[in-house]
Amino acid sequence: MNWFKFSSPQTFYPLAGRLIPVFWVLAVVLAVAGLYIGFFVAPTDFQQGDAYRIIFIHVPAAWMSMFIYLVMAGWAALGLVLNTRLSSMMASALAPTGALMTFIALWTGSFWGRPTWGTWWVWDARLTSELILLFLYIGFMALHASIDEPRRADKAAAILAIVGVVNVPIIYFSVKWWNTLHQGASVSLTRAPSMATTMLLGMLVMAIAFWMYSIAAALSRVRSIILERERNSAWIGQLQESR
Amino acid sequence: MQWGSVGEFFSMGGYAEYVWGAFGVTLVLMVGEVVVLGRRHAAALRDARRLARAGGPR
Amino acid sequence: MNPLLAVFRRDLLQAWRRRADWLTTFFFFVIVVSLFPLGVGPEPAMLRTIAPGILWVAALLAAMLSLPRVFESDFADGALEQLLLSPEPLPLLVLSKTTAHWLLSGVPLALMAPVLGLQFGLDVEAVRVLFWSLLLGTPCLSLIGVVGAALTLGVRGGGVLIALLVLPLYIPVLIFGAGAVETVATGTGAAGHLSLLGACLCIALPLAPWGASAALRVALE
Numbered sequence: 001m002n003w004f005k006f007s008s009p010q011t012f013y014p015l016a017g018r019l020i021p022v023f024w025v026l027a028v029v030l031a032v033a034g035l036y037i038g039f040f041v042a043p044t045d046f047q048q049g050d051a052y053r054i055i056f057i058h059v060p061a062a063w064m065s066m067f068i069y070l071v072m073a074g075w076a077a078l079g080l081v082l083n084t085r086l087s088s089m090m091a092s093a094l095a096p097t098g099a100l101m102t103f104i105a106l107w108t109g110s111f112w113g114r115p116t117w118g119t120w121w122v123w124d125a126r127l128t129s130e131l132i133l134l135f136l137y138i139g140f141m142a143l144h145a146s147i148d149e150p151r152r153a154d155k156a157a158a159i160l161a162i163v164g165v166v167n168v169p170i171i172y173f174s175v176k177w178w179n180t181l182h183q184g185a186s187v188s189l190t191r192a193p194s195m196a197t198t199m200l201l202g203m204l205v206m207a208i209a210f211w212m213y214s215i216a217a218a219l220s221r222v223r224s225i226i227l228e229r230e231r232n233s234a235w236i237g238q239l240q241e242s243r
Numbered sequence: 244m245q246w247g248s249v250g251e252f253f254s255m256g257g258y259a260e261y262v263w264g265a266f267g268v269t270l271v272l273m274v275g276e277v278v279v280l281g282r283r284h285a286a287a288l289r290d291a292r293r294l295a296r297a298g299g300p301r
Numbered sequence: 302m303n304p305l306l307a308v309f310r311r312d313l314l315q316a317w318r319r320r321a322d323w324l325t326t327f328f329f330f331v332i333v334v335s336l337f338p339l340g341v342g343p344e345p346a347m348l349r350t351i352a353p354g355i356l357w358v359a360a361l362l363a364a365m366l367s368l369p370r371v372f373e374s375d376f377a378d379g380a381l382e383q384l385l386l387s388p389e390p391l392p393l394l395v396l397s398k399t400t401a402h403w404l405l406s407g408v409p410l411a412l413m414a415p416v417l418g419l420q421f422g423l424d425v426e427a428v429r430v431l432f433w434s435l436l437l438g439t440p441c442l443s444l445i446g447v448v449g450a451a452l453t454l455g456v457r458g459g460g461v462l463i464a465l466l467v468l469p470l471y472i473p474v475l476i477f478g479a480g481a482v483e484t485v486a487t488g489t490g491a492a493g494h495l496s497l498l499g500a501c502l503c504i505a506l507p508l509a510p511w512g513a514s515a516a517l518r519v520a521l522e
Contacts, residue, residue, distance in 0.1 A: 039252070040246070043245060044245055044256060049256045049257065049258055050255040050256035050257075050258050050262060051255075051256075051258040051261050051262060053255070053262055054261065054262060054265045054266075057265060057266060057269050058265070061269070096276075097276070100272060100273075100276055103272070104268075104269050104272060107265065107268055107269070108265040108268075108269060111261045111262075111264050111265040112261070112265065114261055115258050115261050132469050132472060135465070135468075135469040136469055138465065139465045139466045139469065142462055142465050142466075143452060143453070143456070143462060143466060146453075146456050146457050146458055146459075146462055147456055148457075152519060152520075152522070155519040156452050156456075156516060156519050156520070159448075159452060159512055159515050159516050159519065160452055160466060162512070163448055163470065163512055164470075166504075166508065167469075167470050167473075170473045170501070170504070171469075171470075171472055171473055173473075174472065174473035174476040174477060174497075175472070175476065177476065177477075177480075177497075178476040178480060213273065217276060217277070217280060220280045220281075220284060221280055221283070223284055223287075224280070224283045224284045224287045227284070227287035227288060227290075227291050228287045228290070231287075231290060231291040231294050232294065236291050236294075236295065
């Protein structure tokens with residue numbers, strides 16, 4: 001199979017159009033299943049009560065936020081090295097969804113922290129790193145948005161994403177280091193509840209649902225980006241007539 | 244199943260505002276993103292269509 | 302003359318001709334630091350605890366403020382395009398410009414910080430560590446910052462954008478730098494923090510000029 005066939009926006013646009021409904025359906029079905037397991041099968045935690053049920057969205061969102069950044073940087077780097085337009089478009093399509101996931105992880109983390117740690121926000125290593133990740137996403141999108149010429153914006157944002165990827169482990173390490181030095185100031189954190197099998201299952205199903213959601217959202221956004229950037233090319237005109 | 248009644252389910256063992264606050268905002272944001280995506284695609288399609296009609300493919 | 306040296310000398314000469322610009326950055330640092338006691342109150346014990354953080358954050362902001370100037374004038378008068386065409390490897394040329402930026406922004410901050418540290422009631426040992434941490438940390442700030450400066454070159458709203466891009470990347474330097482000064486108060490020894498700052502410098506030194514040159518090529522293509 002020739003994968004490069006799909007690397008042109010022209011062939012990818014209809015393919016994405018066919019794939020998107022599949023991913024939406026998968027996302028909804030898995031989310032319903034995951035929420036059912038999370039709310040009706042998984043038992044109440046003996047330590048944290050029912051507040052722990054927030055992990056069914058918090059952990060998947062946190063995983064996706066980090067993973068999407070890596071994938072985004074990967075696509076951006078590919079677009080920079082191979083000079084393929086579609087990879088760069090994928091990178092800019094992933095960024096808002098990644099930022100959304102980061103925000104959800106922060107928001108739900110805060111709502112989980114309030115009943116379990118007694119405070120809305122803790123300068124804990126994971127929460128702080130997640131906040132910095134949100135800043136990195138915002139930087140990527142802001143840089144891309146402020147350069148008018150799309151290809152130049154793609155390349156500049158790609159360099160920023162690569163610099164970000166090199167930095168993320170260093171930032172995480174430094175924040176962890178900083179956190180251990182200031183243990184006295186922070187609230188002693190209760191560990192995540194020791195997981196019953198059904199809890200773990202619910203979380204995994206929800207994580208896959210978030211995956212499907214992110215893929216569908218990114219594909220949908222990349223279709224818009226393709227239309228916006230390539231509206232002057234011949235194939236878009238033909239696309240309209242065939243509809 | 245551990246819920247005796249619908250009311251018990253919604254009270255979430257006393258953590259209702261936290262659990263529903265987290266799930267509710269997540270749902271609103273995700274549905275919001277889907278709506279925004281749909282609108283953006285519709286607008287892009289409309290623009291492309293107008294361009295194609297006006298001057299034809301260049 | 303060696304072209305790398307020529308670039309370096311030219312940057313210093315230009316800075317000397319526009320010394321008001323660089324003095325502004327320097328006084329920005331002094332003023333921001335002096336504002337904090339007025340904002341949080343003159344309690345010596347509290348000032349001593351927050352001094353490392355304040356001095357470091359102010360240094361971060363001051364170093365960032367002068368970044369747009371690294372490429373701006375060369376970009377405006379076309380000298381940057383000549384640099385890109387020169388046979389010398391671009392990362393090395395970027396490195397000499399970065400060194401000039403560090404000499405003009407980082408070194409004055411490191412020299413001034415001990416005086417401000419004394420104002421905050423830091424003891425001599427803490428002031429000594431503050432000086433060395435700034436001397437080790439500010440080159441990292443210049444190196445990371447130059448990548449941001451190159452990325453936002455000729456971009457609308459570049460001055461504000463550069464803050465958004467560069468400040469999150471400065472976080473490790475801030476943590477290790479301010480942490481080094483804090484260790485004096487806790488008595489755990491600053492060696493660990495200072496060597497981590499050195500490690501940051503070792504990572505940034507080969508990578509940042511390369512990234513900045515890639516960004517310059519994108520900006521000027």
